[in-house]
Amino acid sequence: INTALLINLTSRQVYGVSLEEKKGPLDNRVLDVPEATPVPYSVFFLHFISAADGVSAYRVSGETEGKIRISPDGWLYLEEPLEWSPGKTHTLTIEALSADDEPIDGPYSVILHVTDVNNNPPVFTQSQYSGSIREHSPAGVPFLQVSAIDKDDANTPNAVLSYSIESQFPNPTGQLFFSINPNNGEISTTEEGAAFLRARNVLGLTYSRGETRGSAEVLKKKFDEFCTPKNELPIENNPFFTCVQRAETRRFNAVEDPDYTLIVRVEDLGGGVPNSLSSTAYINIAITPNLWVNPGQIRIKENLVHKYPKILTSVRSNDPNARYRLVQKEREIPFPFTINVDGEIFVTEALDREQKDMYILVVLAEDKDGVELESPMEIQVKVEDENDNAPVCVHAESVFEVQENEKVGNQIGDLLVHDADEEKTVNSLLHYKLLSQSPTNPADGMFHIDGTRGKIQVAKHNFRRKDVPEYQLKIGVTNGGFSTECSVIIRIIDINNEIPIFEKNDYGIYSVPELAEVGTTLLNIKATDADDPGTGSSKVEYHITSGDPDKLFSIEVDDATGEGRVYIAQPLDYEVQSTYQLQIDARNPEPLIEGVQYNESSSAVVVIQLVDVDEPPVFSVDILNVNVPENVTVGTVLLTAEAKDPEEKKIKFRLEGDEHGWLEVDPDSGELKTKAEMDREVVEQLKVRIIAYETEDQKQEVEKEVSIQLLDVNDNFPKLQKTQGFMCVKQLTPLVLNAVDGDAEPNGEPFTFSLNMVRKSPNWEITPVDGTSAKLILKKRPTTDQTYNIPINIKDNAGMGVTHKFEVRVCNCTELGYCYMEPGTHAWMMGVSGTVGILGGVLGFICKLFLYIQYRPKKKDKNMADGETTVML
Helix, strand or coil: CCHHHHHHHHCCEECCEEHHHHEEECCCEEEEEECCCCCCCCCEEEEEECCCCCCCEEEEEECCCCCEEECCCCEEEECCCCCCCCCCEEEEEEEEECCCCCEEEEEEEEEEEEECCCCCCCEECCCEEEEEEECCCCCCCCCEECCEECCCCCCCHHHCCEEEEEEEECCCCCCCCEEECCCCCEEEECHHHHHHCCCCCCCCCCCCCCCCCCCHHHHHHHHHHHCCCCCCCCHHHCHHHHHHHHHHHHHCCCCCCCCEEEEEEEECCCCCCCCCCEEEEEEEEEEECCCCCCCCCEEEECCCCCCCCEEEEECCCCCCCCEEEEEECCCCCCCCEEECCCCEEEECCCCCCCCCCEEEEEEEEECCCCCECCCCEEEEEEEECCCCCCCEECCCEEEEEEECCCCCCCEEEECCEECCCCCCCHHHCCEEEEEEEECCCCCCCCEEECCCCCEEEECCCCCCCCCCCEEEEEEEEECCCCEEEEEEEEEEECCCCCCCEECCCEEEEEEEECCCCCCCEEEEEEEECCCCCCCCCCCCEEEEEECCCCCCEEEEECCCCCEEEEEECCCCCCCCCCEEEEEEEEECCCCCCCCCCCCHHHEEEEEEEEECCCCCCEECCCCEEEEEECCCCCCCEEEECCEECCCCCCEEEEEECCCCCCEEECCCCCEEEECCCCCCCCCCEEEEEEEEEECCCCCCEEEEEEEEEEECCCCCCCEECCCEEEEECCCCCCEEEEEECCCCCCCCCCCEEEECCCCCCCCEEEEECCCCEEEEEECCCCCCCEEEEEEEEEECCCCCEEEEEEEEEEECECCCCCECCCCCCCCCCCCHHHHHHHHHHHHHHHHHHHHHHHHCCHHHHHHHHHHHHHHHC
């Protein structure tokens, strides 16, 4: 390479990188080189500089393929472009040479990886594709797939392909009828295409099982069926036949006679990139007819006289070799339908609409292995009605009622008649006619019936029950082909033209103790009615219409005798009202006829006098409950019991049931107070009785239970259940400490255990077990038996607690786990006299302590404990 060229190269930049930046020491390298790099001498890989002295030239060898060179001053360059192929590399060896062409540095290995560039457009596997799809096919289901290949590196975006539809011919609506999956080239119909696409069926030919479309033999047969040649010209030479044959064979050849043509484009780089490469292909699509078409609802007359089996319809599968099968959707017996190999459906016998008016046939088209070729088809068979049923009276005798004074034109009732023929057709249209009336007095034609509705009305008035209690009617009913007679009975109902009359209008005075029980009978009353017995006109009801605003009394009627029993409905109270003057009215449940009114004959009075009885006092409330803290101040009023005597006698109060002597009640005011300190830890709930009693005469009294719930306060601290324990030196098993607290939540457990030492103990540790216990752990064994007093602080959930001394004896142990001490080593052993003296002193101290505890007030002790607690905290 000449000096001018090197000077020119060193002043240039390669792809934006100066040549100075390409310099580097001579050593082992791995380089990426794009394929098709322009040459000659336009791109340098690297300027190698050897660290050895006396280098006058460089040499490259290995897989150069005659395309790779190195300049005397160390520039590695190309003379020809490199080509990419999968895994393609060039392994080179570079050496630095002396003036005598002897290697003085190296050899070094340089590996060139040839990287792919996007220089190959994708190419379709076919320049033209063809396919077909049946009309009514669902959208989104692929029916054709195109594919393309790209020679670029499959592991780079250069070979990532994207498919798209560029054009559709024809495009009658301006919307694409087809879509393509951009990733795999699958073609399907769009929603618009699924709705719009229809097959051309110029000739309208259908093919049976085993017939091949376009076959010359099949077409000859069909040609003979539809057309009869008028000369002896052979059928093969008949231009009309050859036209038919050509049309049928071309019709479904998408290449020769497509319905739609698509131009599909494939792009690399994933598509949508300005510098991507692409190619196109043509796709011809034929729309084939869907022969599997539901014929719709089939209608057939019931009782049809015909030669059976009778063909109803036929179906055709898209597969001419399909085998047909008929399935009964509804589990009805019988099922009078069959289907033959050509898809023709027959009914095998006459049908009866009254037995079943609709059948649903399910037709299956399957191959020889029973695999469904088409989706199941449901066909409705509607059985049409004919007039083959006579009208039927719903009731053997229809019974109606009419009042004596019923007005002309009023409706009495509807005659119910049923016709089994189809509703709302002329076959079930009924006509009614009154045939006879018995008896005919006071006149014939007392009733009228609507000719089309069967509504019976009053035609003439002046019914008299005492003369004619009921009428019998005969009514004829026809439906145009059949007729029947229905019997109707019409009973005359007595009208309410009589009022109830009391046997006496004044029942006098009745006395009753005020404490008589609810339900007590006071007297019986009775009123009679001259209307027809057993009807609403003669039935008597009793009502207290005045004198009893609080509804203290009520009346019960005996339906058999018509008597009314006046009884106490609510408790009576002489002190509220002592005399009641009741007015009682007798009434009918049926309204009186116009012009007739109730009068004083239908009313009666009775006076009820209450007899006073001495009653006990009455508390103002039914339940007496109170919640109070256990540390409530002595003398606090917990509640006031309120009571009064119905006779307004003087009453007083007393207290019973206070086992602890904590309460007292004021005998005059009823105030319930505390007279001593209460303790929830002794009892949580107190139940006492307050007695209200009269102070004179019979001294009636009443008691009321009072429930007092003591609410907890934090007046107890956690205490150790045991204050001593021992550990065996051999095992040092931790001691479990258990504590109790008389308080309830939130003043009780869980407890917090800690060692209350000035400094952290290096040998003792305490860890929690649960909310009420902890483990005391000795970390190191002592050299001798010792007794320790460990200060342990225990606090409750509210933070209240004191420090306890826990004595731990650490000693040698027996096999049973007890501390062992050798005989004769007890320094504290004394003589008999000394022992007796000490024993006497101990017994005296115990007696004094017992007497002190026996007579010391508990709450005082507790206060002392509280004081101790305060000091220790």
